[in-house]
Amino acid sequence: MKNPAAAIVLTVSLAATIPATAQDSLRVLHCGALIDGVSESVAADVFVVVEGDRIVSVADSAPEGAEVVDLSDATCLPGMVDAHSHPLIQTDSYQIDHLRDSSATKALKGLAAVQANLHEGWTTLRIAGDADVYYAHLDIGRAIDAGTFLGPRITGAGHYMSVTGGGGDMSQIAPEQYVVADGLVVDGVAEVQKAVREEIKYGSDWIKLLVTGAFMSTSDSPQNVQFSPEELQAAVDEASRRNRPVMAHAHATAGIKMAIAAGVRSIEHGTFMDAEAMDMMLAADIWWVPTVYIGRYYLEEGSDAEDLEKMIELSRLYQVDSEERISEGIRRGVKIAIGSDFGGYLQKRNVREVEMMVELGMTPMQAIQAATIVGAELLGWEDRIGSIENGKLADIIAVGGDPLTDIQALRNVRFVMVGGQVARGH
Numbered sequence: 230m231k232n233p234a235a236a237i238v239l240t241v242s243l244a245a246t247i248p249a250t251a252q253d254s255l256r257v258l259h260c261g262a263l264i265d266g267v268s269e270s271v272a273a274d275v276f277v278v279v280e281g282d283r284i285v286s287v288a289d290s291a292p293e294g295a296e297v298v299d300l301s302d303a304t305c306l307p308g309m310v311d312a313h314s315h316p317l318i319q320t321d322s323y324q325i326d327h328l329r330d331s332s333a334t335k336a337l338k339g340l341a342a343v344q345a346n347l348h349e350g351w352t353t354l355r356i357a358g359d360a361d362v363y364y365a366h367l368d369i370g371r372a373i374d375a376g377t378f379l380g381p382r383i384t385g386a387g388h389y390m391s392v393t394g395g396g397g398d399m400s401q402i403a404p405e406q407y408v409v410a411d412g413l414v415v416d417g418v419a420e421v422q423k424a425v426r427e428e429i430k431y432g433s434d435w436i437k438l439l440v441t442g443a444f445m446s447t448s449d450s451p452q453n454v455q456f457s458p459e460e461l462q463a464a465v466d467e468a469s470r471r472n473r474p475v476m477a478h479a480h481a482t483a484g485i486k487m488a489i490a491a492g493v494r495s496i497e498h499g500t501f502m503d504a505e506a507m508d509m510m511l512a513a514d515i516w517w518v519p520t521v522y523i524g525r526y527y528l529e530e531g532s533d534a535e536d537l538e539k540m541i542e543l544s545r546l547y548q549v550d551s552e553e554r555i556s557e558g559i560r561r562g563v564k565i566a567i568g569s570d571f572g573g574y575l576q577k578r579n580v581r582e583v584e585m586m587v588e589l590g591m592t593p594m595q596a597i598q599a600a601t602i603v604g605a606e607l608l609g610w611e612d613r614i615g616s617i618e619n620g621k622l623a624d625i626i627a628v629g630g631d632p633l634t635d636i637q638a639l640r641n642v643r644f645v646m647v648g649g650q651v652a653r654g655h
């Protein structure tokens with residue numbers, strides 16, 4: 230320790246920002262019903278005992294004299310994991326608007342966005358790269374971890390990484406204009422390696438690669454593979470040398486297969502996933518984050534943004550097919566986690582992704598598990614979050630009604646606790 234005095238000051242100031250009540254008091258949640266994230270059955274009239282930030286018991290009565298939060302008319306379930314989020318994206322014209330707001334402004338807006346996510350029951354977010362030259366959302370995560378603000382757990386990638394002209398580049402700008410793109414633009418093995426190293430240096434837990442073209446960017450096609458096999462392999466190798474998993478944005482079938490073969494941990498979107506790719510995913514034991522509802526959203530709601538004309542047109546062409554492929558993935562037992570792909574301005578809609586999974590063939594219990602324990606497993610955090618069990622972090626929500634008979638009950642969030650701190654209700 231070079232400067233013990235500085236360390237002491239830091240410790241004192243952090244302790245002052247964490248409410249004393251969260252540190253050591255026992256709190257009991259009396260749940261009318263409990264879906265714990267791992268059992269297939271529902272328990273009735275359950276008392277979840279929380280001490281500090283942890284669940285210490287799940288019992289059929291409350292300990293003597295403990296403070297009880299009455300959720301006896303609600304269903305408790307684990308806090309949900311949105312495994313594909315972009316809180317710093319604030320408008321449909323995100324690539325242009327990325328040039329208007331400073332990183333600090335994006336951090337402030339992003340903080341409000343992730344707190345709104347938390348209010349709706351999303352206690353963990355995996356950021357799939359975000360529209361900021363710097364690393365504002367990683368700063369938001371650090372401020373939350375330090376107890377400066379109450380918010381969801383945040384993990385993920387600093388930026389989406391693509392080739393020149395790819396989804397992370399800004400192809401709508403005249404060639405003589407120098408702009409810094411919202412994503413990282415890398416070409417060749419050496420640039421890929423350097424970018425991966427920089428992402429990790431500045432705090433990325435994940436590396437996000439745009440392996441194919443995208444729906445929501447100008448001039449590239451989701452049916453084209455963009456990275457060469459050498460670039461893709463270099464990125465995965467570089468990330469795995471530093472124990473960072475890779476999430477691969479991949480629409481085109483060939484890109485999905487290349488990414489699986491290279492050793493990524495999750496396929497994002499997977500629009501043109503075929504049966505062979507599903508078998509490869511099962512063999513590799515990796516996750517699919519389909520982000521299917523956002524296509525429906527833009528088809529239903531439309532957008533005036535020039536940036537989204539292509540997205541809406543492609544959704545018109547491919548949404549139905551892509552939904553059928555997800556149904557097939559569910560039938561085949563591919564591991565599917567919930568990711569909204571929403572920017573920070575589309576609040577209260579993320580839960581539609583869970584509802585879509587039921588529409589596409591999951592049972593409500595499977596869809597809830599996709600939003601909880603399966604998401605936790607994708608993050609490698611299943612020992613900490615994703616279920617309501619002894620020893621886990623107390624990330625617990627309660628909803629009115631029974632989500633197993635009507636999955637839309639998840640819209641009716643009444644109570645949210647993250648790490649033992651109450652973020653909503655009571």
Ligand SMILES: [Zn+2]
Pocket residue numbers: 313315357570
């Ligand atoms: Zn995305």
